[in-house]
Amino acid sequence: MVRAVAFWCAVVAALAVALPASAHGPTRKKHAETIEINAPADKVWAAIGNFADWSWHPAVEKTEATGNAVDATRVLTLKGGGKITEKMLKRDDAKRTMSYEITEVDVKVLPVNQYSSTVTVTGDDKTSKVEWKGAFYRGFMQNDPPPELNEEAAIKAVSGVYKSGLDALKAKLEAGG
Amino acid sequence: MASIRAAFAIRTGLGHRLAPICLTACLVWASALGAATAAEPGAREAFVTNQEGNSVSVVDLDTMAVAAEIPLGGNPAGIAMSGDRRFAYVAAPESKEVFVIDAEARTVARRFPVGRGPLGIAAHPTKPTIYVADWYEHKLFVVDPESGKITGGIETGQSPSGVAVTPDGAHVLTADRDSNQVSMIDTATLQRVAVIPTGDRPFGITIDAKGERAYTANVRSNDVTVIDLIARKVVGTVPVGRRPYAVALAGGKAFVTDQYAETVTVFDTTTLKEAGKIAVGGYPEGISASKDGRFVWVACWEDNTLEQIDVSTLTVVHRVTVGAGPRAFGEFLR
Numbered sequence: 001m002v003r004a005v006a007f008w009c010a011v012v013a014a015l016a017v018a019l020p021a022s023a024h025g026p027t028r029k030k031h032a033e034t035i036e037i038n039a040p041a042d043k044v045w046a047a048i049g050n051f052a053d054w055s056w057h058p059a060v061e062k063t064e065a066t067g068n069a070v071d072a073t074r075v076l077t078l079k080g081g082g083k084i085t086e087k088m089l090k091r092d093d094a095k096r097t098m099s100y101e102i103t104e105v106d107v108k109v110l111p112v113n114q115y116s117s118t119v120t121v122t123g124d125d126k127t128s129k130v131e132w133k134g135a136f137y138r139g140f141m142q143n144d145p146p147p148e149l150n151e152e153a154a155i156k157a158v159s160g161v162y163k164s165g166l167d168a169l170k171a172k173l174e175a176g177g
Numbered sequence: 178m179a180s181i182r183a184a185f186a187i188r189t190g191l192g193h194r195l196a197p198i199c200l201t202a203c204l205v206w207a208s209a210l211g212a213a214t215a216a217e218p219g220a221r222e223a224f225v226t227n228q229e230g231n232s233v234s235v236v237d238l239d240t241m242a243v244a245a246e247i248p249l250g251g252n253p254a255g256i257a258m259s260g261d262r263r264f265a266y267v268a269a270p271e272s273k274e275v276f277v278i279d280a281e282a283r284t285v286a287r288r289f290p291v292g293r294g295p296l297g298i299a300a301h302p303t304k305p306t307i308y309v310a311d312w313y314e315h316k317l318f319v320v321d322p323e324s325g326k327i328t329g330g331i332e333t334g335q336s337p338s339g340v341a342v343t344p345d346g347a348h349v350l351t352a353d354r355d356s357n358q359v360s361m362i363d364t365a366t367l368q369r370v371a372v373i374p375t376g377d378r379p380f381g382i383t384i385d386a387k388g389e390r391a392y393t394a395n396v397r398s399n400d401v402t403v404i405d406l407i408a409r410k411v412v413g414t415v416p417v418g419r420r421p422y423a424v425a426l427a428g429g430k431a432f433v434t435d436q437y438a439e440t441v442t443v444f445d446t447t448t449l450k451e452a453g454k455i456a457v458g459g460y461p462e463g464i465s466a467s468k469d470g471r472f473v474w475v476a477c478w479e480d481n482t483l484e485q486i487d488v489s490t491l492t493v494v495h496r497v498t499v500g501a502g503p504r505a506f507g508e509f510l511r
Contacts, residue, residue, distance in 0.1 A: 027229075028228075030229075089419055090437075099437070101437065133479075135460060143313055
């Protein structure tokens, strides 16, 4: 009897924890990563601000772009397959910042919806700071998402893209590349 | 006298820079506000829903300072005010419930479940009735906020988002996001009496003070549809900035939040011509005007700010940090 009660208490406790986390509609999330790079801000901006060539990112195999100004689109082909189509929303070279949105992506490639992002470089002629931030919904837009398409999965994926990209950018530019 | 003090408080709240012009401006304002407050009080407070912060920030609009933070839960987003401005109604899509906030006491008076995806919400101007749009059930629920009982449900188009009630209380409108239309519903019979086509993916909807026109912000076509509510026809489409979210009306102008562009696009509601763009914080979303039409307030989701726009100069004159992820989707001023 005591064991049965304990069992049911455990089940109820597990449900109480599990239900609110899984049974809800999508909420927009934001995520940001920053990195310091020992290289001039103009040089860092020349790399990350080049919408038409993101070969510095370790996940990107190929960039095909229509230009480097607002409204330009690009298709990123990823290593191991998968494509992401993006469009530039804003650009200010004086402030070393640009924004873009994903217009087309399979949630199996990146588990997000309505994704938009901004990269900004601040600093001087010696050191720089890069901020990469994004706003997005999870991959599954109906109620009750599967775990691979929930909010946690979306944040984990975006965080991975930002961190691996910024680490590679730092390594490349500090090596004088 | 109270209104004169309020007018001074507004100006002094803006800081030292404006002090020299304060005296004359305030005297003019004081008389204008005095006339207005005799009929009805102007906006004194903003109730900003913080979706990530799971709370409502109460902002004193005279001083632009946060006066209180009310914890809620459920990822609150949509908001409406009772006709007498005593209660704020907040829709929380994650916990699928509505919170009734006693605005003066700053406490949650009641909370009750509504549907599977409550987001947009509006209140009847005179009756104790609220309308809650359900994103997943494609319905508008009619709810008694005193008992929490759902007294009716009307089929709308797909994924109704914004909700607004005409000033006379005769009709309630929903922006049916995934059907590219507005549903017009008779509040007495609870029958849909008209369906009006809009641009691509209408989200926020706002009705003017006379109940003659409605404006929808169309997220995907980057424009605003202007609807004549008497003829029940579209009278114009106005291009705005990228990913518009909601519309406020003040001083013969419409103010539209452009989420991706980080601007508020302003256009003249008579000529439907653009009158300017105002740079604001990241992801501007909920927007609302004071009844006297002098100021517009906008919640910026990414920067966690509430920003005050001067309607006469079309500039941001003050901003205050609120809770995390402010959305303020609906009528959030009282």
